[in-house]
Amino acid sequence: MNRIIYCIAFLLICTVGISQDVPQVTNKIYLKNVTLHSQPGQEAILGSILIEDGIIAAVGNNVFIPFDAKIIEGDSMHAYAGFIAPLSYIGLEKPKESNEAPKVKRSGYPPNDVAGITPERSVANAYKKDEKTIANFRKEGFTIAHSVPYGGMMPGKGSVISLNGKDYHEAVLSKDQSMFATWKTARRVFPATLIGIMSKWRELYRNAELSHHHAQAYKSNPQNKKRPSPDAATSALFAVLEKKMPVFFVAEKHRDVARTLQLQKELNFDLVISEARDIDRILDRTKKSNARVLLSLDLPKAEKEDKKKGKEEKKETEVKEAEPAEQTAQAETNEAPPETSKAEPEKKMEKEEDEKSKQLKERKKAAIARYVGQAKTLRSSDVPVSFSYLETKAKDVHTNLRRMVKDGLSEDDALAALTTEAADVLNISETAGTLESGKIGNVVLSTKSIFDDEAKIKYVVIDGQIHEYEIKEKKKKSGEEGEEPVDISGSWSYTIEVPGMTSSGTMTFTKNGDSYDVELTNSQMPDETVSVSDIDMNGNVASFSYSPPVGGMNITLDNELTFDGDTFEGTVDVGDFGSFEITGQKDNPE
Secondary structure, three states: OHHHHHHHHHHHHOOOOOOEEOOOOOOEEEEEEEEEEOOOOOOOEEEEEEEEOOEEEEEEOOOOOOOOOEEEEOOOOEEEEOEEEEEEOOOOOOOOOOOOOOOOOOOOOOOOOOOOEOOOOEHHHOOOOOOHHHHHHHHOOEEEEEEOOOOOOEOEEEEEEEOOOOOHHHHEEEEEEEEEEOOOOOOOOOOOOHHHHHHHHHHHHHHHHHHHHHHHHHHHOOOOOOOOOOOHHHHHOHHHHOOOOOEEEEOOOHHHHHHHHHHHHHHOOOEEEEEEOOOHHHHHHHHHHOOEEEEEOOOOOOOOOOHHHHHHHHHHHHHHHHHHHHHHHHHHHOOOOOOOOOHHHHHHHHHHHHHHHHHHHHHHHHHHHHHHOHHHHHHHOOOOOEEEOOOOOHHHHHHHHHHHHHOOOOHHHHHHHHOHHHHHHOOOOOOOOOOOOOOEOOEEEEOOOOOOOOOOEEEEEEOOEEEEOOOOOOOOOOOOOOOOOOOOOEEEEEEEEEOOEEEEEEEEEEEEOOEEEEEEEEOOEEEEEEEEEEEEEEOOEEEEEEOOEEOOEEOOEEEEEEEEOOEEEEEEEOHHHOEEEEEEEEOOOO
8 A cells, every 4th residue: 555655646746836827928917807906904995006126116007008018908806916925934835854863972962953953044045946845836926925943942044026927036125134033842852952052042042242342342342352253153143132123933832833932022122923723821921922823724624514413414324213102012012121120231331421522622613613713813903913834734715714714813003914914024014915006916816806715716927927817617515506416336437637747556446434434555466455444535536535645644545526527626735745646537437
């Protein structure tokens, strides 16, 4: 089975760009007749946008069309300022984690790099213009990202980068703009605990203060003073001391937020709480700190309805209805009821277990609801909100944002989180975040409002370069007008398309009550199969996942297939490796 996944993963990892760059022979782009969402809180109007030399030259309902401009007919599509990711790993390849213990002489005082302390590192050294996350997020409307390096408690400095797909020196908007920090402990060396990280932070910061003070004193009067020679890590913290460089600190749980706020209070640095998932419990303290907040957009999946629940309830009803008839029959025959004393404790135990299971599900459902509602909670308390994308897949961004809007977050606040608030956190509001003359020519055109479930992004303009995306018609689900329920039983041949190569095989679906079981094979290893039971069916959409270990890694393949007669199409999501198209047809159609 592992060899099947190796085969599929190998083919899918080799991904390429998913947009078409429209050939341009002019430096002028005219987006004609679009619905302008110039900035959050401003009423949308029908108008046009002129971009010259990568800069917005004019916006409104009476914009002159240059004779040499490339015209894109907007047809009332919705236009937004390019979206901004205030914290991400976009453009970086995720490093492989090693299980080997570090080889150090003294585990209590390891070298900085072994301890995960590398504040001198710049994301510039790890950025790759063709890394798949750039194309993936660009397809979702993102035009600018603040990317930070992978690492331990203090991985290094982040930069603000245009997602134009160019080399770092051409893409960077603000180099070494931030310091990135986490509560990630070191493996088998100090700091191996959260308390150790707090202690190390204090040590590094105080040493930097002393060294910085010495450097300033030497600069003003070098006589009779030893020439300062701080190490690279200490020097890198000077900008943090001077509050010229904010610290983006990952603090997921409320206890992490509390520790982070304690450090900020002691050391007095400019703080951006990042990737927060549980901050509403410590909201008052967060507000008093004046720290900015980036909520994680990696939401937990919504609870699915239990398919067996309806059957069980129906069965219980039938049993209850049958009981009076049984009692009457027993009375007429003067027969004693069967022995039930032994069964009663078992039934009582089952009932208690069912009650505990029900309570657990209710608590889980409430936790998910609270998590999804955190953005609304913060905004109702006048706390500005944007998002971080360290753990968020590009394809989930709009789905999760729409969940928040349906839960009560206003569309203006949601749009601000993608644009103006994100720009403010990165201190680039003068050049990005709104559709205004003089700002960078970053524009997103979608077929409908981005908060509409049916919205599709058609164009993304970055620095005046057009990226066009194919809009596929969404197939109707069974039960909608004109569609009949589908039966997917049988054998289907599938092909997963990756430019230059393919992965193919068969899927055999077997009816199992209201659901299906599926067995998968791969053409390169037809004798091996992968089995998945009780797949999720929603109309004519089948969804199923499997996570076999591959080379020490747990790779999850998430399949979503939409069936239409004797064919299907859909996507296979392979976690960090990206999402890929899959098509199929029935082997023996009737």
